[in-house]
Amino acid sequence: MAGVLVFATGGTIGMRETEAGLAPDPEFPDILEGVVARVCRPLGIEHRVNHLLPAIDSSNADADTAPGIARAIRARARLQRPRGVVVTHGTDTLAYTAARLAFDLADLGAPVVVTGSQLPHGSLGTDAFDNLSLALRTAVRASPGAPASIAFGGGLLPAVRATKHDSRAFQAFRAELPLAASPEGVPASRSGDGPTRSARVLAFRFTPAVTAADLTAAAGAGPQGIVLECYGSGNGPMARPGMLGALREIAASIPVVAITQCAIGGVDLGRYAVGRELAATGVIDGSDLTVEAAIAKLGYLLDLGYRGDELRSLMERNLVGECSGVRG
Numbered sequence: 001m002a003g004v005l006v007f008a009t010g011g012t013i014g015m016r017e018t019e020a021g022l023a024p025d026p027e028f029p030d031i032l033e034g035v036v037a038r039v040c041r042p043l044g045i046e047h048r049v050n051h052l053l054p055a056i057d058s059s060n061a062d063a064d065t066a067p068g069i070a071r072a073i074r075a076r077a078r079l080q081r082p083r084g085v086v087v088t089h090g091t092d093t094l095a096y097t098a099a100r101l102a103f104d105l106a107d108l109g110a111p112v113v114v115t116g117s118q119l120p121h122g123s124l125g126t127d128a129f130d131n132l133s134l135a136l137r138t139a140v141r142a143s144p145g146a147p148a149s150i151a152f153g154g155g156l157l158p159a160v161r162a163t164k165h166d167s168r169a170f171q172a173f174r175a176e177l178p179l180a181a182s183p184e185g186v187p188a189s190r191s192g193d194g195p196t197r198s199a200r201v202l203a204f205r206f207t208p209a210v211t212a213a214d215l216t217a218a219a220g221a222g223p224q225g226i227v228l229e230c231y232g233s234g235n236g237p238m239a240r241p242g243m244l245g246a247l248r249e250i251a252a253s254i255p256v257v258a259i260t261q262c263a264i265g266g267v268d269l270g271r272y273a274v275g276r277e278l279a280a281t282g283v284i285d286g287s288d289l290t291v292e293a294a295i296a297k298l299g300y301l302l303d304l305g306y307r308g309d310e311l312r313s314l315m316e317r318n319l320v321g322e323c324s325g326v327r328g
């Protein structure tokens with residue numbers, strides 16, 4: 001086919017006003033078909049629109065949403081060999097999904113561009129069509145091996161570096177850091193068949209009131225991995241009663257990845273005594289990963305079957321431009 005494959009997954013872009021608030025518009029499939037055709041025809045590009053049902057408000061995304069979108073894209077792409085792929089998605093969890101697709105589809109051989117909108121397609125002055133048109137044109141023009149990107153508010157952002165930072169403005173996303181140079185590429189699957197269920201990775205944020213019991217409770221809910229949002233250069237309340245022991249125990253049973261709450265700078269676990277204490281509990285150094293990219297990467301590697309030292313080593317390296325890698 002060598003055209004564009006579009007996957008609609010929900011989000012404001014496909015919603016309309018109802019008595020219960022914004023909700024999926026049953027007429028959106030027809031409208032999307034028309035808009036995609038209008039952009040692709042003058043470019044001489046074929047297109048096919050797929051709807052992943054049910055269309056959701058992306059706030060309802062769960063651990064399997066992004067891996068499920070990746071599986072659907074892979075299955076279609078195998079048959080239709082597209083030149084590019086566009087995913088329409090709600091903005092609330094768009095950065096999480098886009099980051100995950102960047103890993104899952106790194107070797108697809110076609111660029112993946114994710115978009116959505118702040119206003120519904122039918123609203124006056126909507127950003128839906130500008131964003132969609134930018135995404136389609138990017139998917140057609142980018143090279144087959146280009147990294148996954150987000151087309152939004154007139155700009156393109158690297159999927160593994162982006163965060164939603166504005167709940168209203170048309171420029172809803174921001175990437176504080178560029179793609180890291182010289183990515184190694186994604187590893188082969190460790191377990192052959194792939195998992196039946198996607199790993200559940202939680203984020204836990206250190207704040208002044210946090211206790212060891214809070215962390216133990218979060219880990220007790222049974223996630224397969226935890227992203228620990230630390231202060232500054234990778235610090236935490238290590239003097240809190242029970243915190244060292246709790247972290248040691250958790251990190252011995254599931255991977256715990258330490259990232260920073262700061263947008264820039266990354267972690268440097270050797271800098272402060274509290275950072276060294278944290279490192280000694282067995283947490284993995286998350287370099288300058290965003291929380292979205294850390295969750296995506298850890299979930300992706302767990303789903304590929306990686307565990308233990310192999311997982312740690314991959315987490316600490318730059319696979320698709322998502323992090324600078326651990327300081328030597």
Ligand SMILES: NC(=O)C[C@H](N)C(=O)O
Pocket residue numbers: 010011012013056057058059089090091092093116117118119
């Ligand atoms: N602008 C949006 O798309 C927000 C919406 N709640 C969603 O994420 O589905």
